[in-house]
């Protein structure tokens with residue numbers, strides 16, 4: 001009880017105390033500290049759920065389930081109450097019927113949360129990924145997946161976790177036996193909810209990577225600012241009308257819709273005009289169709305993941321199937337070869353160069369930016385005006401807002417191609433202005449290179465395991481010379 005009283009008192013002080021006297025550094029440090037404490041409080045919530053159940057409080061109050069008890073007594077929403085009970089099931093110690101402590105179902109996640117290293121959001125996403133691993137996954141693989149995801153979560157954003165999970169899924173089934181594909185097919189479905197009194201309906205469901213690839217290609221064109229805007233009579237609504245770049249730019253200026261509203265209007269516009277998919281026109285100089293890249297090695301093994309230009313992933317067998325139908329742009333590259341060299345002939349990159357960049361960089365190259373290739377433009381690392389060549393070695397992908405950050409003035413970013421002896425040779429490094437990073441170290445964007453990130457996390461675990469094993473051996477036989485260890 002003392003802990004709870006002290007917490008309430010501390011929260012009271014934080015609410016009332018003036019934060020103005022703190023320096024910026026002190027303020028930032030305090031924020032991080034409080035964030036860590038709030039994360040640790042999630043573990044307390046799990047304990048509360050477990051104890052509520054142990055004491056049968058729901059039963060005593062006449063409610064059938066624990067979550068209903070929380071809905072009524074703590075005034076939680078149905079969704080929140082249910083999520084809390086489920087989180088406690090996964091993350092608080094499980095007791096067997098014989099009264100034996102089995103530990104939490106997700107031990108790594110539980111430990112990281114107890115230390116305040118990961119948020120409830122991280123934990124929820126990891127649990128969601130683990131739950132969706134295919135049936136054939138072994139216990140060891142499941143534990144390994146949880147460990148990798150937690151390792152990443154301690155330093156990275158929850159937004160990257162689904163991608164990392166996807167990558168793990170595709171590696172659990174290296175022979176390409178389609179099990180995950182079957183699992184996905186089983187889960188697919190779209191539900192059009194009942195029409196409500198106000199005339200609106202809810203659309204919900206889970207879609208396969210194939211549908212996503214096609215849908216994203218369509219949205220990249222029809223949901224752009226300015227397209228299919230019902231509030232603007234002059235907004236272009238068809239692929240052909242969108243080729244008038246000036247009209248589209250003017251319509252985009254007048255567009256005040258949210259991206260969700262634009263997606264809605266894009267579907268309506270596309271379905272209403274019943275556009276044949278072969279007549280979708282072009283978007284950023286490439287045909288609007290699912291664009292898929294994979295390496296020749298992956299095609300040969302028919303295993304791994306292919307990347308779509310819109311940043312999604314599909315399994316290689318699914319990608320090959322997609323390539324048979326309609327007319328996607330299927331680009332296959334060998335690991336290193338991007339042998340495109342057109343010289344300083346033209347200012348605009350050719351479709352082939354753009355495809356090569358999509359295969360190599362997969363999206364905007366500024367560290368931390370999640371814009372997929374479909375939202376990025378080709379940018380010259382050394383500006384064309386300063387004699388930069390339109391060679392693949394001098395081109396990189398950057399989204400419009402990141403591209404605008406690159407300039408010679410104060411606060412401007414710079415880009416460089418990283419040399420062959422660098423850890424990421426050939427990739428584009430971004431140098432932040434001194435206010436952001438005083439060391440001026442070029443950094444790469446790992447958000448579109450989840451496979452590489454996976455390798456880095458695995459390497460960290462291996463190193464830590466090796467050190468732990470060494471310490472363990474040293475403890476067991478302290479006088480043995482370390483040379484005898486292999």
Ligand SMILES: [Zn+2]
Nearest residue numbers: 364369399402
């Ligand atoms: Zn960007």
